[in-house]
Amino acid sequence: METFAARGYNNASLAEIADRAGLTQAGVLHYFRSKALLLAGVLELRDRTDIELQGPERPRGLAFLRHLVDTARRNAEREGIVRMYAVLSAESVTEDHPAQEYFRDRYAGLRSLVVEALTEACERGEVREDLDVRDAANAVIAVMDGLQVQWLLSPDSVDMAASTERVISALLADFGAGPLPGPLPGPPDEAPASDTE
Amino acid sequence: METFAARGYNNASLAEIADRAGLTQAGVLHYFRSKALLLAGVLELRDRTDIELQGPERPRGLAFLRHLVDTARRNAEREGIVRMYAVLSAESVTEDHPAQEYFRDRYAGLRSLVVEALTEACERGEVREDLDVRDAANAVIAVMDGLQVQWLLSPDSVDMAASTERVISALLADFGAGPLPGPLPGPPDEAPASDTE
DNA sequence: GTCTATATTTGGATAGAC
DNA sequence: GTCTATCCAAATATAGAC
Numbered sequence: 001m002e003t004f005a006a007r008g009y010n011n012a013s014l015a016e017i018a019d020r021a022g023l024t025q026a027g028v029l030h031y032f033r034s035k036a037l038l039l040a041g042v043l044e045l046r047d048r049t050d051i052e053l054q055g056p057e058r059p060r061g062l063a064f065l066r067h068l069v070d071t072a073r074r075n076a077e078r079e080g081i082v083r084m085y086a087v088l089s090a091e092s093v094t095e096d097h098p099a100q101e102y103f104r105d106r107y108a109g110l111r112s113l114v115v116e117a118l119t120e121a122c123e124r125g126e127v128r129e130d131l132d133v134r135d136a137a138n139a140v141i142a143v144m145d146g147l148q149v150q151w152l153l154s155p156d157s158v159d160m161a162a163s164t165e166r167v168i169s170a171l172l173a174d175f176g177a178g179p180l181p182g183p184l185p186g187p188p189d190e191a192p193a194s195d196t197e
Numbered sequence: 198m199e200t201f202a203a204r205g206y207n208n209a210s211l212a213e214i215a216d217r218a219g220l221t222q223a224g225v226l227h228y229f230r231s232k233a234l235l236l237a238g239v240l241e242l243r244d245r246t247d248i249e250l251q252g253p254e255r256p257r258g259l260a261f262l263r264h265l266v267d268t269a270r271r272n273a274e275r276e277g278i279v280r281m282y283a284v285l286s287a288e289s290v291t292e293d294h295p296a297q298e299y300f301r302d303r304y305a306g307l308r309s310l311v312v313e314a315l316t317e318a319c320e321r322g323e324v325r326e327d328l329d330v331r332d333a334a335n336a337v338i339a340v341m342d343g344l345q346v347q348w349l350l351s352p353d354s355v356d357m358a359a360s361t362e363r364v365i366s367a368l369l370a371d372f373g374a375g376p377l378p379g380p381l382p383g384p385p386d387e388a389p390a391s392d393t394e
Numbered sequence: 395g396t397c398t399a400t401a402t403t404t405g406g407a408t409a410g411a412c
Numbered sequence: 413g414t415c416t417a418t419c420c421a422a423a424t425a426t427a428g429a430c
Contacts, residue, residue, distance in 0.1 A: 006291060006292045007291050007292060008205070008207065008288055008291050010204075010205065010207045010208040011207040011208075011291065013422080013423065013424090014423075014424070014425090015422085015423080015424095023395095023396065023397085024396070024397060024398085025423090025424085025425095026396075026397065026398080026399095026425090026426085027395080027396055027397070029424080029425065029426085030395070030396070030397095031395095033425090034424080034425080035423095035424070035425095083290060083291075086287055086290060087287055087288065087290060087291055089287070089346055090283055090284055090286070090287030090288065090346055091205055091284065091287065091288060092350070093280060093283060093284060093346060093349040093350055094203060094204050094205050094208065094280075094284055095203045095204060100350070103350060104350045104351055107347050107350060107351065107354075108351070108354070111354065131356075131359075132363070134354075135356055135359045135360040135363050136360070136363055138344060138347060138354070138355050138356075138360045139340050139344070139360040139361070139363060139364045141343065141347065142339065142340045142341075142342070142343025142344040142346075142347060142360065143336050143339045143340050143343060143364070144339075144343070145339070145342070145343035145346060145347075146338065146339025146340060146341070146342035146343035146344075147335060147336070147339040149286055149287055149290060149339075149342060150304050150335060150338065150339060150342075152290040153289070153290055153297070153300060153301045153304060154301055154304065154305070157304075157305070157308065157331075157335070158335050159328075159332055159335075162328075162332045163332045163333070163335045163336040163339065164336075166329070166332050166333055166336060166368065166371070167336045167340070167364055167367070167368070169371070170364070170367035170368045170370065170371035171363065171364070171367045173367065173370065173371060174363070174366070174367035174370060174371075210404080210405065210406090211405075211406065211407090212404085212405080212406095220413095220414065220415085221414075221415060221416085222405090222406085222407090223407085223408085223414075223415065223416080223417095224413080224414055224415070226406080226407065226408085227413070227414070227415095228413095230407090231406080231407080232405095232406070232407095
């Protein structure tokens with residue numbers, strides 16, 4: 001993970017990864033038949049470690065949106081993971097990248113979670129046209145991703161949680177719901193929580 | 198540009214670039230002493246070609262924000278450039294990447310342009326705390342960037358212009374200004390305009 | 395289960411001919 | 413100004429010993 005985060009997939013070498021893991025390059029290939037399979041293993045591991053937003057007991061509606069802001073705040077303490085996702089997600093749009101399907105699926109999943117949350121958050125017969133909600137959901141995901149790149153380049157110029165919160169609450173207000181209740185100063189530190197990026 | 202867009206910097210080879218340009222790899226290195234200098238040349242060329250948002254006659258305030266939405270719309274017709282910026286900007290956060298300074302400066306410049314525009318857009322003694330405006334500006338830039346990655350992976354799931362417009366106008370409303378006047382259906386096609394990404 | 399050795403490919407860069 | 417030839421380094425992957 002650290003190597004992929006620091007160098008991206010293409011520029012990462014099995015030799016460096018092997019070094020950090022305390023074995024040789026051939027040793028790594030004994031467990032993962034190829035570099036691409038190793039990447040798949042890393043991504044899969046993260047998905048299992050971060051129980052993320054799966055399961056039926058995940059937060060819904062407003063609680064979910066607040067959870068996104070909390071995630072942005074927690075991410076400021078986890079540069080490694082942020083860097084890995086920022087680098088790999090963008091790199092995945094290049095030709096024949098081994099993580100392309102992974103990120104396509106990931107975004108599709110996130111998209112429907114956020115659409116659902118936005119819809120529940122501003123209960124009303126029809127919140128607005130469905131399309132509008134999808135546009136807003138894409139925007140929410142996009143802000144979080146885009147902020148990460150800016151933050152990685154200039155940490156002092158970016159407050160990921162504040163910017164995320166501002167967009168979400170502005171969108172909600174625009175939809176006719178009240179602003180994000182129980183807003184920014186959320187629990188400064190939560191228990192064994194999980195995350196999104 | 199096409200090669201860097203399709204493969205990123207690290208994975209792009211001088212051989213492929215030379216092929217497309219109709220000369221040999223050694224020929225390319227005759228004009229650009231190294232791969233990193235070639236990348237610098239490409240980025241510099243784009244900056245000079247797209248007069249972008251420089252000069253004193255650039256749009257200001259609301260007009261500038263509307264210009265951003267227009268740019269998002271135009272970008273949907275320029276996959277190559279979008280891909281190049283999306284890939285390179287994220288790749289630039291990796292260790293020792295030759296475009297790191299370029300993108301740091303680029304974001305700093307964009308940031309101050311958007312801060313200025315937001316401030317002018319909602320004329321009021323103090324719009325709100327300065328910090329809030331900076332957070333909003335970062336968010337605007339972030340949405341545009343983040344949407345590009347999603348769009349490159351799944352064009353049919355993302356409407357870059359619509360999502361961008363929604364965020365900007367929601368933020369403005371939140372600041373107390375009216376919603377983006379002369380909103381979405383901007384000039385479907387403008388003259389020799391320029392762009393942002 | 396881990397290593398050494400090596401095959402194979404590819405990349406960036408240099409030297410020098412034409 | 414462009415090419416050929418070549419160097420050197422690095423990378424992925426495989427074969428086979430211990």
